[in-house]
Each structure stands twice: as C-alpha cells, then as structure tokens.
Amino acid sequence: MIRGLGYAGFGSSAIEDWRHFGTNMVGFQAIERGNSLLAFRMDDRKQRVVIDRAMGEGARFFGWEVEDGAALDALAARLEAVGVAVTAEPQALADTRHVRSLISFHDPDGNRLEAFHGAEIDDTPFSPGRSISGFRTGPLGLGHVVLTVENIEPIMAFYTKVLGFGLSDYIEKPFRAYFFHVNPRHHSLALIETGKAGMHHLMVELFSLDDVGQSYDVALAGDRVNVTLGRHTNDLMTSFYARTPSSFMVECGWGGREIEPATWQPVEMHHGPSLWGHDRIWLSEKDRAVAREMRMNAAREGLRAPVQVMEGNYKLMAGTCAWWDGVKGN
Ligand code: FE2
Numbered sequence: 001m002i003r004g005l006g007y008a009g010f011g012s013s014a015i016e017d018w019r020h021f022g023t024n025m026v027g028f029q030a031i032e033r034g035n036s037l038l039a040f041r042m043d044d045r046k047q048r049v050v051i052d053r054a055m056g057e058g059a060r061f062f063g064w065e066v067e068d069g070a071a072l073d074a075l076a077a078r079l080e081a082v083g084v085a086v087t088a089e090p091q092a093l094a095d096t097r098h099v100r101s102l103i104s105f106h107d108p109d110g111n112r113l114e115a116f117h118g119a120e121i122d123d124t125p126f127s128p129g130r131s132i133s134g135f136r137t138g139p140l141g142l143g144h145v146v147l148t149v150e151n152i153e154p155i156m157a158f159y160t161k162v163l164g165f166g167l168s169d170y171i172e173k174p175f176r177a178y179f180f181h182v183n184p185r186h187h188s189l190a191l192i193e194t195g196k197a198g199m200h201h202l203m204v205e206l207f208s209l210d211d212v213g214q215s216y217d218v219a220l221a222g223d224r225v226n227v228t229l230g231r232h233t234n235d236l237m238t239s240f241y242a243r244t245p246s247s248f249m250v251e252c253g254w255g256g257r258e259i260e261p262a263t264w265q266p267v268e269m270h271h272g273p274s275l276w277g278h279d280r281i282w283l284s285e286k287d288r289a290v291a292r293e294m295r296m297n298a299a300r301e302g303l304r305a306p307v308q309v310m311e312g313n314y315k316l317m318a319g320t321c322a323w324w325d326g327v328k329g330n
Contacts, residue, residue: 001074001163001164002064002065002066002075002163002164003065003067003139003141004064004065004141004142004182004188005064005141005143005144005189006063006064006065006099006116006141006142007047007048007049007050007097008049008142009050009055009061009062010050010051010055011052011054011058011060012052012057012246013053013057014245015051015053021224022038022049022129024130025130025215025218025219025242026129026204026215027128027206027211028041028042029126029127029128036052037050037051037052037054038051038052041122042142043126043135045098045121046098046120046121046122048137048142049142049202057246060112061104061111061112061113062111063114063116064113064114064163065115065116065117065119068117068118069101069117072102072115072116075115075163076103078162079162082162084105084106085105086105087104087105089101089102089104089114097114098119098120099119099120100119101116101118102114102116103116107155107159108158109149109150109197111147111197130214132206132208133208133211133313134206135205135207136206136207136256139183140183140185140258141182141183141188143202143203143253144188144189144190144202145190145199145201146190146201147189147197147198147199147200148191148192148193148194148196148197148198148199149192150196151193152176152178152193155191156180159180159189159191160180164182165180165189166180167179167180168180168187168234168259169266169268171268171270172268173294174272174294175192175194175283175287176193177190177192177193178190179235185235185256185259186235186256186258199246200248201250201251202248202249203251204250204251204252204253205253205256206253207254208254208313209254209313212229212238212239212253212254215252216252219240225240225242226241226280226282227278227279227280227281227282228240228277229278230274230278230279231278232274232275233269233272233273233275233303233305234269235256235257236307236308237253237254237256239253239254239278240252240278241280256308258308272294273291274295274298275295275304275305276295276299277295278291279291304327
C-alpha cells in the first residue's frame with residue numbers, strides 16, 4: 001500500500017538559517033517559492049523537503065507515497081472504515097506539493113499525514129547545494145523520519161495495523177525505540193518513547209561515506225553536532241546528527257542496509273542503537289551513561305557488521321581476506 005516516505009514539511013520562520021543549513025551542511029538544492037516557502041530538492045523530483053513560514057513553528061507534515069489513484073482511494077476507504085477522518089485535498093494543495101493528488105489525515109498523536117501519488121519530476125537536473133555525490137532515494141523514499149511519542153503502543157498500532165507498516169526491530173534500552181519499514185529501507189519511520197509527542201529527526205542517506213564526513217566537518221565548524229559520528233546496530237548506517245534551525249535534528253548517513261520485507265522477522269536488539277559512537281547530547285545524563293556502557297560492552301564483545309556498499313562507491317582490495325573468512329567461519 002504505502003511505498004515510501006515521499007516528502008516532509010516543517011513550519012519555521014527561520015527561512016534564511018534553513019536555506020544555509022540545508023544547502024551548505026546537508027547538500028540539498030534550495031528552490032525559492034515566494035517569501036514564505038523554501039523547498040529543497042534531493043533528486044529528480046521538484047521537492048522533497050519544504051520549510052513553510054506560514055505553518056508556524058513546530059508544525060509538520062509527512063507525505064507517504066502510494067502507487068496510483070486507485071491505491072489512494074483504497075487507503076482513504078481503509079482509514080474511514082476504522083473511523084479516521086480523511087480529507088480529499090483540493091488541486092491547489094496538490095499543485096503546492098507538486099503531486100498529482102493527495103489526501104490528508106492525522107495519526108493518533110496529531111501528526112499531519114498526507115498520502116499522495118504522482119510526484120512531479122523537474123525538467124532540470126538536481127544540483128546539490130554543496131559538492132556531494134547525491135542522495136539515495138528512488139524506491140527507498142527520501143530517508144526516514146523519527147517521532148517522539150508518549151507511549152509507543154497506540155501509535156505503533158495505527159502505523160502497523162491501519163497503514164500496513166512492518167516492524168523491523170526494536171530496542172528497550174537505553175530508551176524504547178521501534179523501527180518500521182514500507183520498502184527495503186530498514187526503516188522509513190521510527191518511534192522513540194520520550195513521554196512527549198514531537199519530531200526527533202529526519203534522516204537522509206548519501207552515496208559516499210566522504211559526503212557524510214565532510215558534512216560532519218561543516219556541522220562541527222558550525223557547532224551543530226547533537227549526536228557524534230557512529231554506526232547503528234540495526235540499519236548499519238554510519239551517521240551523525242546535526243541540530244537544524246528548528247527544534248529537531250537531521251541525520252546524515254551512509255551505507256544503510258536493505259531488508260526483504262516479505263520475509264523479514266522483527267527482533268529485539270540487545271546491544272543498544274549503536275555499534276560505536278553516536279554519543280547523544282539529547283539523552284538525560286543517566287540514559288547517556290547507560291548508552292555509553294552498552295557501547296563499551298559492544299567494544300568488549302567486538303560487535304561488528306560488514307559495510308553495505310553499492311556499485312561505484314567501493315573498490316575491492318586485492319589479496320585474500322583472512323579477517324572476513326574468519327568472521328564468516330564464526
Ligand atoms: Fe535515524
């Protein structure tokens with residue numbers, strides 16, 4: 001039903017700061033749409049992320065993509081059947097979103113969700129704001145969104161039972177976090193139980209590890225690093241998190257794994273969210289200490305995973321690999 005995270009929008013009056021952050025740090029291409037709206041491109045589409053002054057600080061929406069008009073109608077019927085109010089949005093809003101047509105509704109925490117089909121393709125090539133190799137989007141969607149919630153269970157029930165998201169895996173320590181997929185991207189959505197509904201971060205994935213390293217340098221220079229460079233245990237992403245001009249973060253990542261949704265079995269992850277790194281300044285001192293201890297444990301055990309590469313961003317080294325043969329042997 002839902003195929004991917006197509007777009008996201010955030011209310012903010014800090015348009016100038018966002019333009020600088022989006023282009024110079026993340027590598028988005030900025031597109032001006034009047035003095036209230038700033039759009040960002042990540043690929044061949046007209047827009048992927050929008051910052052809207054008129055929406056007000058903290059407001060947000062997420063655009064989930066379906067295949068066609070029939071799939072959109074089916075989703076609307078399914079929502080209405082369980083008592084969720086659905087609005088068939090007018091053509092004017094579809095034009096603003098640069099999609100053929102969309103509906104809107106809310107999740108149980110009040111997040112505005114939109115479902116759409118027919119994203120417009122731009123007639124000019126993507127031109128990144130900084131010299132990066134590009135963003136990994138296509139059938140995987142734009143990346144992932146992570147929301148904070150008061151209680152995971154009711155929100156999880158809505159996304160899995162009503163919208164059809166699949167649970168990828170979850171952690172209970174050092175904080176509760178549940179990860180959901182709608183395509184081979186390990187997660188397009190995650191929920192973190194902090195006791196308060198809010199926006200935690202938006203992840204974008206780059207083709208080159210060096211893109212992420214250079215973004216890290218830019219973020220360090222601008223004093224924007226909220227989570228240090230590290231690697232996740234579940235999606236195997238090497239990433240860091242930067243503070244945006246709004247109250248949430250953007251995660252810049254590389255090397256995310258793919259899963260097979262049809263056969264995937266959800267598991268609890270016991271080593272915490274990271275193989276190494278990712279010191280989180282947003283955690284309480286107590287939880288941060290627990291997270292640090294879990295990483296020390298991962299280091300003692302030598303927890304590791306192969307890098308996830310794609311054609312064009314790696315070069316196979318000559319010679320035999322005793323290390324890898326040994327790892328496979330174990
Ligand atoms: Fe993330």
